[in-house]
Amino acid sequence: MGKIGRSISAAVLVTCIFLITAPYCMAAGGISLEDAWNVIKEKKFVDLTHAFEPGIPHWKGFPDEKLETLYWYEPGVGKLGAGFYAQAFTHVGQWGTHVDPPAHFVKGLRTVDQIDVKEMILPLVVIDVHEAVAKNPDYTLSMDDIKNWEKNHGQIPEGAFVAMRTDWSKRWPGMDAMQNKDANGIAHYPGWSMETLKYLYENCKITASGHETTDTDPGVATSKDDYSLETYILKSNHYQIELLTHLDKVPEAGALVVASFPKPKGGSGFPARVFAILP
Template structure:
């Protein structure tokens, strides 16, 4: 029996086909892959996923972390503590008051962040949060040139090895820039003239991924979608493009060096502030 399916579905399809093979391959009609996935129970899927390796792609946030220079720093205040009794319950507890901008640490940018009338965080569907993970590894090129922007040759090389970028994917660019975290000067990498030098996406690649391959979202390790030489001139053309396409993005990812180029799943989550223009996210990968 031959099974052909996207790599991230192999565990689920195998769960369906295994009983058929154990009872005698060829003695029963072969079900389609769609039937195979439909037949898997959520309990079975959960049991498969629990055997996999999970990788956290999120920085812990705190005051003083790298951020856009126009934003104020985070403040955190402890307003209740264990050894105090704030009410009639007779026991103390730990509670903190946080104050920070939405674009803080590893965070989600919804369309409304740049596009007036665009979707806000509470309007992002939950089905847009569990996605096939596609990783473009350009970290070696970035070592040679910190201003490197991903090219269509990088994408073509990926597709030559793994097939077409799957629809609804979460596409991320590995640059290993997150290894500079949380050193703000190293993250921005400014020269004597104040120009930042860090890698970024390119218009041709983003347009190909969103408009031709139909990805759902994209992410990166740097503070911005656009390369540093562009943002130093207040040029956020590429981020504007993504958000204008009614898609969201994730900035300041980490641990991308622990991921395969294909076959993993991404879980991209964030709070649901009403009308929210951005918020810290919790992003992780489930490896094949």
């Protein structure tokens, strides 16, 4: 099947999934949600999430995670007793692969529990710049990168989740490798650009975006405490996912992404479980 055919098939499948208020997706010739599920369950699923634990890469201002075993199967191990296995996790909301809701930066905007579940299953767009990043760790996404994607795959679909593939996640779980600091303490890792973010959110009207690094902004900016790009996304009342992985295992177009996370009341962020369904 050609690129156009794959795009049409993906569009039909997405339409079927989202029209949950109707018994049939008429645009797909009467295909039901059960039919859509029968298609989806046979597809390949790719986990885009790092497992979190103490010691993983994180923003410089956050403390490390603390992990306790409260109960263990046998006596003598659990802090509170025995008979079953239960742990206590103490970490900041932005830990591991995580969601940043608008309220993370902007008082009064949506917290984690206020993100609609309809925003959690979306067409996945992957813009691949890993070769450019290999040559220049300070690389930022350009309009040429986006236009090249659209030349190959068509217009970026409205409501999509756009991920920037840099292969930076291959440096995980080394904190020093992820930060890539020089002798002066300046971090060197890739990021987005304001021009591309405005195009994606304002022109294409995407729902959310994500990346493999610890920050939206490139390292040379965050080293100066400049988080203007992340501020732009969150201030526009959209969410983002940070510290994604395995973007090298998904296609640039045609897949779906499921970005799910717990529902802490008034939450400022939380570890997420993100995965792709391949076409």
